[in-house]
Amino acid sequence: MHTRPPARVSHLATDAxxxxxxxxxIALVAALGGLLFGYDWVVIGGAKPFYEVYFHxxxxxxxGWANSCALLGCFAGSLAAGPTADRFGRRNVxxxxxxxxxISSCFTGWAHSFNAFIFWRxxxxxxxxxxxxxxxxxxxxxxxxxxxxxxxxxxxxxxVIGILAAQIVNWRIAGRHPSDLEGVVLSSSWNAxxxxxxxxxxxxxxxxxxxxxxxxxxxxxxxxxxxxRLADAENVLCKFGGKSYALAxxxxxxxxxxxxxxxxxxxxxxxxxxxxLAIGCVLAILQQWSGINILFNxxxxxxxxxxxxxxxxxFNIVITGxxxxxxxxxxxxxxxNLGRRRLMILGCMAIGVSHIAASLAYRAHAQGMWxxxxxxxxxxxxxxxxxxxxxxxxTEIFPNRMRASGVSISVAVLxxxxxxxxxxxPLLNESLGTSNVFLIYGGTxxxxxxxxxxxxxxxxxTSLEETAGPEGKL
Numbered sequence: 184m185h186t187r188p189p190a191r192v193s194h195l196a197t198d199a200x201x202x203x204x205x206x207x208x209i210a211l212v213a214a215l216g217g218l219l220f221g222y223d224w225v226v227i228g229g230a231k232p233f234y235e236v237y238f239h240x241x242x243x244x245x246x247g248w249a250n251s252c253a254l255l256g257c258f259a260g261s262l263a264a265g266p267t268a269d270r271f272g273r274r275n276v277x278x279x280x281x282x283x284x285x286i287s288s289c290f291t292g293w294a295h296s297f298n299a300f301i302f303w304r305x306x307x308x309x310x311x312x313x314x315x316x317x318x319x320x321x322x323x324x325x326x327x328x329x330x331x332x333x334x335x336x337x338x339x340x341x342x343v344i345g346i347l348a349a350q351i352v353n354w355r356i357a358g359r360h361p362s363d364l365e366g367v368v369l370s371s372s373w374n375a376x377x378x379x380x381x382x383x384x385x386x387x388x389x390x391x392x393x394x395x396x397x398x399x400x401x402x403x404x405x406x407x408x409x410x411x412r413l414a415d416a417e418n419v420l421c422k423f424g425g426k427s428y429a430l431a432x433x434x435x436x437x438x439x440x441x442x443x444x445x446x447x448x449x450x451x452x453x454x455x456x457x458x459x460l461a462i463g464c465v466l467a468i469l470q471q472w473s474g475i476n477i478l479f480n481x482x483x484x485x486x487x488x489x490x491x492x493x494x495x496x497x498f499n500i501v502i503t504g505x506x507x508x509x510x511x512x513x514x515x516x517x518x519x520n521l522g523r524r525r526l527m528i529l530g531c532m533a534i535g536v537s538h539i540a541a542s543l544a545y546r547a548h549a550q551g552m553w554x555x556x557x558x559x560x561x562x563x564x565x566x567x568x569x570x571x572x573x574x575x576x577x578t579e580i581f582p583n584r585m586r587a588s589g590v591s592i593s594v595a596v597l598x599x600x601x602x603x604x605x606x607x608x609p610l611l612n613e614s615l616g617t618s619n620v621f622l623i624y625g626g627t628x629x630x631x632x633x634x635x636x637x638x639x640x641x642x643x644x645t646s647l648e649e650t651a652g653p654e655g656k657l
Contacts, residue, residue, distance in 0.1 A: 200425040201327055209400040210334045213321045214341035215393040216277055216314030219284045221345025222386045223307055225479050227253070229353025229497060230379035237375050238297040243609040250481070252301050253308035254602035258595050260312020265591025267313075273321040273403045273587075276313055281397055283310035285390035292383035308598075316594045320586060323578035324403040325423065328645055332518035332575055336511070339571035343511045345389075346479065347504035352385050354497045405583050408436045439583050451585045451592070460589055462638060463577050467597035469631040470573040471604050473534050474624025475565040478503060478558050481608050485558065488617050490550035499555055506559050510566035522643040523572050523579075527635045530568020535628030537561035538621045545618035569631075579642045 227250055240246050260280075268276045287307030294300040319338045326334040356378050370376075404423075407416035413433065420429035450456050478485060482503065486496045517526060541557040581589035611620050 200428055201330075202423060202425075203330070206325065206327075206330070206334065206423055207337075209325065210322045210337050211341075212393075212396045212400050213277060213318050214338045215389060215396070216280055216318035217338040217341035218345035218348075219281070219386060219390055219393060220311045220314045220318075221342035222349040222389070223284065223288065223311055223345075224253070224342075225346045226349040226353065226382050226386065227304075228479055228482050228500065229350060229357065230382045233357070233372075233374045233379040234300070236370050236372075237379065238300065239370075240297075243613060247606045247609045249297075249301070249304075251602050251605040253304040253311065254598050254605060256305040256308020256310075257312040257315070257598035258308075258602065260309035261316055261591055261595035261598055262312075263309070263591075264313050264316035264594070265588040268317050268320065268406075268587045268591075269409075272406055273317050273324070274397060274400060276317045277321065277400075278394065278397045280310045280313035280317070281390055281394035283307070283313070285387050285394060288383055288386040288390060292380040312594070312598060315597075316587075316590050319574045319578050320590050321403055323575075324405040324586070325401075327424070327428075329519065331579070332523070332643060333515050335575045335578055336515040336518050336571040339574055340508075340511050340515060343504070343508045343566065343570070347501070347508050349382075349386075350501045350504040353382050354501050356381050357497060404432070405436055405586075408433065408440060409583060413437070436583060451581075451588050456585055456589070459580050459585075460592060463580060463589055463593035464596040465634060466573050466576055466639070467593045468600040469531070469627070469634070470569045471597055471600035472624070472627045473531070473565060473569055473631065474538060474604070474621070474627065475534065475561060475569070476601060476604060477608050477620075477624075478562060481605075481612075484609075484612065485617070486554070488545070489554035491555075502555075503559060503562050506563050507566045507570075510563040511571060514567040514571045517567070518572060518575060519643055522641045523576055524635060524639050524641045526568045526572050527576075527639065528632050530564050530572070531628045531632035531635065533564035534561050534569070535625045535632070537564060538625035538628065542618045542621040542625060545616070545621065576639070576642065 231250065234240075235246060235249070238249070240249060264276060267279075283306065287303050287310060291300060291303040291307055294303055318341075319335050322335050322338055323331060357374055359373070359378070401419045401422065402415070404416040404419040407413075407419065416436070417429050417433050420432050423429070424432075451460055479500075482496065482500045486499050491499060514526070537557055537560040541554060541561070544553045544557060577590055577593050578586070608620065611623075615623075
């Protein structure tokens, strides 16, 4: 890793003048993209038993397609995010994603045919793809080095709050008609006709809040510098920490951009860029194939297999969201102290052990509390490690010139991995059994711990320019 001690000292010397309240405020606005991402991504789980009845979905293939189709939009949005954010700026892409969230949520909720439902779910996935790229990238680019881990983790906290909000909304809406939760859901029931619609539509409220607030945040100073708008970049940096901080940061940014004129995409596929890109893609795949998202998207099946009824399942889902939130907050406190690499290794190992224990519990036909506790352990470990730290690392390892394109491809790969995971679970669960499926996820986590220990280096406490070095080397 290339380091420049004098430059780093200058960063640390100006930290006392940082306007942290302002930085946290604009990071919170950007993180609303993460909140919408979390809600729209998980709302499908609670709505699932009701829209399946409404649309008469009776095969594993159709159920898997309905649950995973949005991920195709996520993939498309992720690929579009890089060139769009490089051309039009980070802030404008955040505004676009907010608009798409608001439109798609309403039309998904009030779709009257399965094809329309699929179309609007995919369109909403585009918004997720855009936000999942640009929100953490923007926050990383405005963050001072000592605070970057916590500020970027704020995006993951917002995702988790969105997840919990979707779980609570699903639980409360479905609970308006308890008879739907006591046995077989009928196509004529209120939840099958209307309840699931309001679950999807509710995300329009935070989407409008995001749409109204995003125009008031400043553009990323690092994007402005790549467009040779150095005066504008300096003005933004002055708002963050005063004149001396702005000059020190801008000097570091200018030196990282000097002497190279390739566009980000071309440089990304150079000999030096490919190594960084490979690491970003593997980290993205690892986050998804750890299997945790199955516990969110297919909680109905996981807990039903463990002997829970529909009402208990919806309540258990809220508990998983609360655990996810609590341990994400803990991760924010640790990521800039323990470091990224150590949290990733420990997290992979702990999630793997939890999955293997769950596999043994299913094999022994254990039900109820045993399975719930083991899944909560896995979610807690994931919330402290892979969930936030993967996003932090992906935004840190790419140098300024190739950050948007590198994050774009890495997150696109993440959504491909997520689609494969989500689509395959019903088929694997049917053919292999729940016990063997969790054993596979446990083995993936063990492999991931080995990869991180051998390949990924620590990035805490360094500026974005120092983290990757002038050539993007780790």
